[in-house]
Amino acid sequence: xxxxxxxxxxxxxxxxxxxxxxTQLLAWFGADVIKVERPGTGDATRGxxxxxxxxxSLYFTMLNGNKRSVTLNTKSDKGKxxxxxxxxxxxxxxxxxxxxxxxRMGFPWEKIQEINPRMVYASVxxxxxxxxxxxxxxxxxxxxxxxxxxxxxxxxxxxxxxxAQIGDSGTGLNLALGIVTALLHRERSGxxxxxxxxxxxxxxxxCRVKLRDQQRLAHGPLKEYPQYPHGEFGAAVPRAGxxxxxxxxxxxxxxxxxxxxxxxxxxxxxxxxxxxxxxxAIGREDWLEDPEWNTxxxxxxxxxxxxxxxxxxxxxxxxxxxxxxxxxxxxxxxxILSMQELAEEPSLRATGTVVEVDHPERGKYLTVGxxxxxSDSPSEVxxxxxxxxxxxxxxxxxxxxxxxxxxAAREEGAV
Ligand SMILES: CC(C)(COP(=O)(O)OP(=O)(O)OC[C@H]1O[C@@H](n2cnc3c(N)ncnc32)[C@H](O)[C@@H]1OP(=O)(O)O)[C@@H](O)C(=O)NCCC(=O)NCCS
Numbered sequence: 448x449x450x451x452x453x454x455x456x457x458x459x460x461x462x463x464x465x466x467x468x469x470t471q472l473l474a475w476f477g478a479d480v481i482k483v484e485r486p487g488t489g490d491a492t493r494g495x496x497x498x499x500x501x502x503x504s505l506y507f508t509m510l511n512g513n514k515r516s517v518t519l520n521t522k523s524d525k526g527k528x529x530x531x532x533x534x535x536x537x538x539x540x541x542x543x544x545x546x547x548x549x550x551r552m553g554f555p556w557e558k559i560q561e562i563n564p565r566m567v568y569a570s571v572x573x574x575x576x577x578x579x580x581x582x583x584x585x586x587x588x589x590x591x592x593x594x595x596x597x598x599x600x601x602x603x604x605x606x607x608x609x610x611a612q613i614g615d616s617g618t619g620l621n622l623a624l625g626i627v628t629a630l631l632h633r634e635r636s637g638x639x640x641x642x643x644x645x646x647x648x649x650x651x652x653x654c655r656v657k658l659r660d661q662q663r664l665a666h667g668p669l670k671e672y673p674q675y676p677h678g679e680f681g682a683a684v685p686r687a688g689x690x691x692x693x694x695x696x697x698x699x700x701x702x703x704x705x706x707x708x709x710x711x712x713x714x715x716x717x718x719x720x721x722x723x724x725x726x727x728a729i730g731r732e733d734w735l736e737d738p739e740w741n742t743x744x745x746x747x748x749x750x751x752x753x754x755x756x757x758x759x760x761x762x763x764x765x766x767x768x769x770x771x772x773x774x775x776x777x778x779x780x781x782x783i784l785s786m787q788e789l790a791e792e793p794s795l796r797a798t799g800t801v802v803e804v805d806h807p808e809r810g811k812y813l814t815v816g817x818x819x820x821x822s823d824s825p826s827e828v829x830x831x832x833x834x835x836x837x838x839x840x841x842x843x844x845x846x847x848x849x850x851x852x853x854x855a856a857r858e859e860g861a862v
């Protein structure tokens with residue numbers, strides 16, 4: 448048993464969220480991730496949304512676990528020289544700066560390949576080649592331009608962004624897969640390659656079912672959408688509230704305590720195969736004999752009434768009681784869990800999905816651990832590094848500098 452990516456060294460030029468998500472994942476799998484940060488300031492997120500004065504924010508600490516930090520001014524002459532030596536010594540370089548930033552540092556892909564032909568060079572950008580390729584992009588811009596916002600929200604309301612970071616963390620996951628795939632290919636070809644992921648593409652990939660529905664619209668109304676049969680469909684896929692998006696109708700319904708608890712709700716799916724059991728559980732056995740209700744086709748135009756009846760029943764139960772009753776009946780349902788409930792959930796702690804780590808300046812904090820579990824290669828989730836915590840050891844061990852050279856580099860502000 449060993450860590451899956453042990454022996455892979457990553458030159459991590461990432462900042463904010465999308466890139467760091469990718470390199471943190473690789474670090475959890477055992478890669479040696481060397482995070483290069485600008486001397487004095489480092490990754491801007493160290494200082495953003497701080498909850499404790501002068502201590503690295505949770506924004507930073509939760510995205511940079513298991514990494515080593517080296518400070519390096521890649522725009523100074525000595526800094527560039529050290530950077531080139533790091534490129535030579537690493538297997539993968541990852542960055543998510545604004546378009547062209549690494550080129551402006553003097554390191555276009557051709558030069559990186561020249562320095563290290565085995566290098567896998569991976570980038571996140573907001574957009575792929577096209578009219579917007581030079582734009583800077585943050586999470587919600589990607590959600591808006593990737594089809595998520597136009598298809599999320601109340602039926603008659605504004606486009607809505609989701610709290611899940613599908614543009615940033617979602618694209619970071621894509622990039623990690625691209626890197627591992629390129630490393631596997633390098634085993635055969637002996638050469639590295641360029642990996643690029645655009646946030647717009649990543650969001651659209653996650654909105655695949657909505658592009659499916661766009662094409663279905665040409666052949667008639669989307670019958671599983673709440674707009675059917677009473678509302679109008681326009682030229683583009685509309686927002687569908689909490690409708691399921693799949694072939695089985697679903698909705699969010701209130702549960703006991705909803706008047707005071709903003710998360711006392713549950714999602715219920717009226718899957719045809721278990722509709723009998725659901726109808727019995729909510730006391731509507733009469734539906735089973737009634738042709739007005741006993742087939743999916745008959746229910747489709749009246750889904751609002753179906754869920755209103757289900758809700759009458761769920762409002763007499765807590766969301767956990769609903770889960771306990773419906774799950775054994777094979778009725779898919781899911782309580783709306785708050786962040787507080789998730790943070791305290793013992794089973795998530797037991798699987799390493801929520802992990803408590805210790806930090807020398809902030810003390811203990813919670814982080815979201817590795818969502819990918821390997822049977823033979825466990826991942827350990829550790830704390831994030833302080834700014835420049837590993838500068839000397841990296842310059843010595845990875846770059847091969849002696850104490851005098853390190854002191855001189857420090858003297859001239861290169862590290
Ligand atoms: C996220 C983003 C909008 C932030 O923009 P920003 O804060 O203005 O930062 P930038 O990426 O433009 O660049 C940082 C600058 O710092 C410089 N820099 C970074 N690390 C450095 C170092 N170690 N030494 C010297 N300079 C450094 C870069 O070279 C760049 O300088 P330049 O503009 O002169 O070329 C932008 O990086 C971006 O669009 N990234 C791609 C998409 C992305 O990943 N977005 C999601 C973020 S979660």
